[in-house]
Amino acid sequence: MSKTFPLNEEQLRKIIKKFPTPFHIYDAGKIKNNLRRLRNAFSWSPAYIEHFAVKATPNPHIVKILAQEGAGTDCSSLAELLISQRAGVTGEKIMLTSNDTPADEFQKAIELGAIINLDDITHIDFLETNAGLPKVLSFRYNPADIMNSGNDIIGKPAEAKFGLTREQIFDAYKISLDKGVKRFGLHTMIASNERETETFLYTAKIMFELATEIKNRLGINLEFVNLGGGFGIPYKPEDKPVDYKAIGEGIRELYNKILIPAGLEKISIKTESGRAITGDAGWLVSTVIHEKHTYKNYLGLDSCMANLMRPALYGAYHHITILGKETLPATKIYDVTGSLCENNDKFAIDRNLPEAQVGDILIIHDTGAHGHAMGFNYNGKLRSAELLLEEGGEVKLIRRAETLDDYFATLV
Numbered sequence: 534m535s536k537t538f539p540l541n542e543e544q545l546r547k548i549i550k551k552f553p554t555p556f557h558i559y560d561a562g563k564i565k566n567n568l569r570r571l572r573n574a575f576s577w578s579p580a581y582i583e584h585f586a587v588k589a590t591p592n593p594h595i596v597k598i599l600a601q602e603g604a605g606t607d608c609s610s611l612a613e614l615l616i617s618q619r620a621g622v623t624g625e626k627i628m629l630t631s632n633d634t635p636a637d638e639f640q641k642a643i644e645l646g647a648i649i650n651l652d653d654i655t656h657i658d659f660l661e662t663n664a665g666l667p668k669v670l671s672f673r674y675n676p677a678d679i680m681n682s683g684n685d686i687i688g689k690p691a692e693a694k695f696g697l698t699r700e701q702i703f704d705a706y707k708i709s710l711d712k713g714v715k716r717f718g719l720h721t722m723i724a725s726n727e728r729e730t731e732t733f734l735y736t737a738k739i740m741f742e743l744a745t746e747i748k749n750r751l752g753i754n755l756e757f758v759n760l761g762g763g764f765g766i767p768y769k770p771e772d773k774p775v776d777y778k779a780i781g782e783g784i785r786e787l788y789n790k791i792l793i794p795a796g797l798e799k800i801s802i803k804t805e806s807g808r809a810i811t812g813d814a815g816w817l818v819s820t821v822i823h824e825k826h827t828y829k830n831y832l833g834l835d836s837c838m839a840n841l842m843r844p845a846l847y848g849a850y851h852h853i854t855i856l857g858k859e860t861l862p863a864t865k866i867y868d869v870t871g872s873l874c875e876n877n878d879k880f881a882i883d884r885n886l887p888e889a890q891v892g893d894i895l896i897i898h899d900t901g902a903h904g905h906a907m908g909f910n911y912n913g914k915l916r917s918a919e920l921l922l923e924e925g926g927e928v929k930l931i932r933r934a935e936t937l938d939d940y941f942a943t944l945v
Contacts, residue, residue, distance in 0.1 A: 535859060536770055536852045536898045538816060539563070539922055545818070545856060545894065548920070548928050554894070555819040555836035557905045558920040558928070559590070561598055563814035564901075565924075568602050571764070571809060574781030578788070578802040584628045586762055587613040589807025589902035590815070594921055594931040596620035599810065607762075607805035608647070611638045618645060625669060628759070628805065630720065631656055632695065636663035643667055650720045650759070654697055654705045661712065671718035671759065672697055672705050676739050690723055702743070706751050718803075719744055719755050724763030726808060728775050734783040736760055741791040748795060757801045760784075764809035768850050768899050775809070808902040815901020817841050817917075821893045830867045832889055837871020838878045839914040841900055842907050845877040853881055856894035861887035869895070873912050905932075913940060 539560050540548070548558075568583060575581040584607040585599045591613060596606060597620040605626030606617040617627050627647035629638065634656065642649055643664045650671040651657065660666060675696025677689070690696075697705060706717060721740055724732050740758050747753050767774050784802070792800055817840055823833035843849040853869060855861075863885035871878040880897055889895075908916040919932035 535854065538854065538896050538898075542857050549818070549820075549894070552918055552920060552928075552930065555817060555834070555840055556918040556920055556934070557815055557817050557840075557900060558922060559595065559811065559815045559901055559931075560922045562922075562924045564595065564598055564811055565602055567810045567814060568599055568604055570777055571804065571806060572603070574777040575784075575802050575804070577781070577785050579799055580757075580801040582626070582801070582803055583810075584626070584759070584803060584805040585810055586805050586807030587616055589906060590811045590904075591616055591906050592919055592931055593620040595811060596622065600626075604810075607807075608642075611635075611641055614638065614641045614645060614647070623647075628671070628720075628803075630673060630722075630805075631660075639664035648718065650718070651705070652695060652697075654701045654708070657705060657708055657712070666709070666712060666714055669716045669718060669756065670709050670714045671720050671757075672702055674699070674702055674719060674721045674740070674743060676721065676723060695722065699743075703747070703750060706747060706753055710751065710753070717753055717755050718757040718759060719747070720759040720761065720803075722761030722763065722805070724761070726765035727763045728765040728767070728773060730776055730779045730783060733760070733763075733780045734787065737784045737787050738791070741787055744797060744800065745791060745795040748797060754797060755800055757803050759803035759805060762804060762806040762809065764804075764806050766808055766812040766899060768852065770852060811901035812903075813899050813901065815899070815904060817897040817900040817904060819895050819897065821889055821891050821895060824889070824891055829883075830865060832867045832869045832886075832895070834869065834871055834880070834895060836880075836917065837873045837914055838875070838880075839871070839873065839908050839911060840917050841880065841897060841904050842909070843900075843903060844880050845875070846907075851880060851900065852898040853884060853886065854896045854898070855887055855889055856896060858887040858889075858893070863887055865889070873914065875911075910935075910940060915940060 584605040586607045593616050600622045606622050608614050608629050624646040629642040630650040631652045648669045649667045673696040819834040819836040825831035838845045865888045869881040915935035918934040921931045
């Protein structure tokens with residue numbers, strides 16, 4: 534089994550002549566289709582909206598594509614708020630989820646009319662003092678008291694820095710009510726890169742039951758429940774994709790069973806996906822510049838973990854194909870590396886690939902989320918360009934590659 538790339542060899546080599554490797558390239562059509570598939574799963578929900586997690590692919594060109602399809606944004610920094618604004622997303626289509634948040638981020642969110650989602654009960658006073666209270670306030674729930682399993686990316690809820698405890702949730706809504714806030718939502722995010730339906734149904738059950746209890750104890754009719762993101766993608770060719778239809782129908786059944794009898798039939802569902810929208814719609818294209826044969830066989834690329842750090846950070850698998858050799862047998866075992874002075878600067882370890890040589894073009898798949906976005910400048914490495922394959926077949930530059938002038942620009 535293998536994975537596909539939206540351009541043939543001739544097309545890609547033509548692009549490389551204009552935009553040298555390494556670069557990330559995104560497929561606009563696939564991004565739109567991914568959003569539509571998710572939206573269709575929740576088409577039954579009143580006023581459903583996907584708030585795209587800008588952190589996954591923080592480029593206003595990408596955010597604008599999604600905004601034109603009706604998506605909002607999920608932001609966690611001032612830069613992400615500005616990207617949203619630049620892409621034409623404002624008002625309650627923006628959610629700012631706080632996380633040790635400085636005052637200027639709250640101030641910008643208030644200016645834009647965003648929904649503010651607080652991560653801690655102490656943030657209520659901080660927000661009021663430094664920016665004022667918003668029209669809509671949400672709180673992030675950490676369900677560690679009833680859900681203590683986790684995964685490699687987010688970790689166990691009880692050990693995560695995010696969210697309020699169950700009792701803090703009720704106190705936070707009461708404090709906000711007393712301060713005059715009238716509109717509320719509820720949020721959680723307890724999974725990342727998850728592909729099993731049951732996880733999302735369990736999350737929905739927890740949240741719907743909590744929404745019901747908030748109404749019963751405080752008289753608050755929540756406007757929305759944000760179930761977070763966490764929808765995974767099949768990084769390996771043999772992985773099973775997420776069954777959005779089963780998730781959507783399962784959550785609908787829970788909605789009808791729990792919320793409607795409680796008189797909460799107007800609650801809307803929100804999600805905040807990143808990986809599910811852009812993850813499999815992006816690729817890192819790189820060139821082999823060295824071969825090394827010592828105790829192992831190495832392919833050295835013109836990119837490094839500064840261009841894609843997920844394999845080094847999480848031990849994540851990203852499929853790799855060699856341009857023009859996609860159908861050849863994988864007869865050789867390589868470590869695929871970059872040039873950083875770190876031994877974990879590897880895109881793959883002991884990976885079976887067709888025999889490669891200097892000058893070969895490697896395509897690293899599924900880098901459209903948390904790929905370029907997690908880049909850095911260790912060893913003075915420069916971040917790569919980002920390209921967009923438009924639906925008409927044109928490829929345009931949406932972020933130029935960094936230069937040495939960029940790197941040295943902040944020195945005094």
